[in-house]
Amino acid sequence: MAVIQREISISFPELLKVEKKEQKHILPDLEDVKGKVVMRLAPSPSGPLHLGHTRMAILNDEYVKRYGGSLILRIEDTNPSNIDPEAYRMIPEDLEMLGVKVHNIVIQSSRLEIYYNEARKLISGSHMYVCRCDKEVEKKYKLEMKACPHRDQTAEENLDLFQKMINGELASGAASVMLKTSLNHPNPSLRDWIAFRIPPAEHPLVGRKYSLFPTMNFSVAVDDHLLGLTHVIRGMDQLNNTYRQKFIFDYNNWKTPFYFHYGMISYPGALLKTSLMKRGIKKGDFSGWDDVRLLTVRALLKRGYRNETFRKYWIDSGLRDVDATFSWEIFNSINKGFIDSGAKRIFFVKDPVKITIKDAPDIASSIPFHPSDPKMGSRNYLVKKGSDIYVTTEDWNSIPSGENVRLKDLCNVTKTGNSAKYSIDQEPMKRGKIIHWAPEDSSEFSVEKPDGTIDKGVIEPEGTKVAGEVQMERYGYVNSFPKKGMGYYTHR
């Protein structure tokens, strides 16, 4: 059989081609699509977007692009204690850099009157009541499946108290608005949940004008309806919230959007808590939101990840309800696929050691910028007789004295003690070690790595003219900023 195949491939190579079908991952169709879709991204403005957010952003964007319709960025800022005013600016920036097309931006703190009105309707319909119990007492009632004394207040009493809350006549914690569900619901977190409360902190956008804020479950339900959401895809962690929000849809006879909850992704060892990143920045552990040790979108892009990489990674991962682990291995490999063909090859000599090549003539060296793309040209050097070159300490120390080694695209040398001797034999070495080098007039260069360390060394002169994503040969891919004499390590 093998013989026959070989014969076929010689005479009819195209016959064998058919067998291999490249399988590309495609997101499953959304259920219940009638015409265009309306979907949303709903981050809270506690900081810029990070790796964990990119999934929801890209998945929603993909579906809106597939079916047509609109993608709403809804900034969920109903908890004044957890807001970074800068986030209102950073989040749209991040989305744009990711290639996510947002059609409409909605800020919840500008819609408080809308929530109040919807609340009045539900209070009038006896679906909500103002509770003045202490937090702990209230909790106890629920665990015991009992009604608190305020649950039976009349709608008029509740409306009156609600207005007092709006007017700022009640202090934080003095009262809250509860949505009636079912006191004996088996899932305790679905029993009468909080719809409004008076937070202790002042809201950075609306300031003193408002002191009563809905909880996310209330504002999300109202907005999902009012904004005409057709499909909501979000993490499994939101499942209980979906059940909670369902009560509001039911009381109002609203049609619910189509929900899908995807499995949770775990990011082993990753710092993805915005609050912790923020604390680190404040303390000075990180230089800012784009510190390369952080996994924010801006830091990752600065390191040299392409926005296409995020997209392909999340599409490949699919939309499933299973939990999964984020794989840097795959993520980096995808990114390499995007950057390699355009990345010029550059010699970066880390921890350089200067050596003289004894007995060498003037040597002209021409090195292609890309081994498989001659159109990218080459860099040319003349290493004059008697001048020095740099190689990495690691390479140099790994070569035993007396050993021949190839300086890539320059010449063969023999290590003799602490110096190198121009080899008699300059034929291409098939088996030997090939190392990279940099000429004497190279510049200092350093590479910042995501683990916080910095590799210092020298970069070949032509390397100082190439900005952006390059491949430092035998080192790794680097997003280079030669004017600053440094770059950020992307990955191997």
Place this chain on the structure above:
RNA sequence: GCUCCGAUAGUGUAGUCCGGCCAAGCAUACCGGCCUUUCAAGCCGGCGACUCGGGUCCAAAUCCCGGUCGGAGCACCA
């Protein structure tokens, strides 16, 4: 503890709804080879998986029950 999800190779996934074409596809990693003056890319080949136990059925990764393991949530965060 309670409520709710889930379980395919080292990793990420396809297939599971509507049982047979799945002695399980793809990617990545790894191993071997080709190419190559990079330990890159590319090409070829290889390794490697249906959580366990029972049931239904001519037939189960796919349906049912149970165990185990893992995950999410648990009430004024979103």
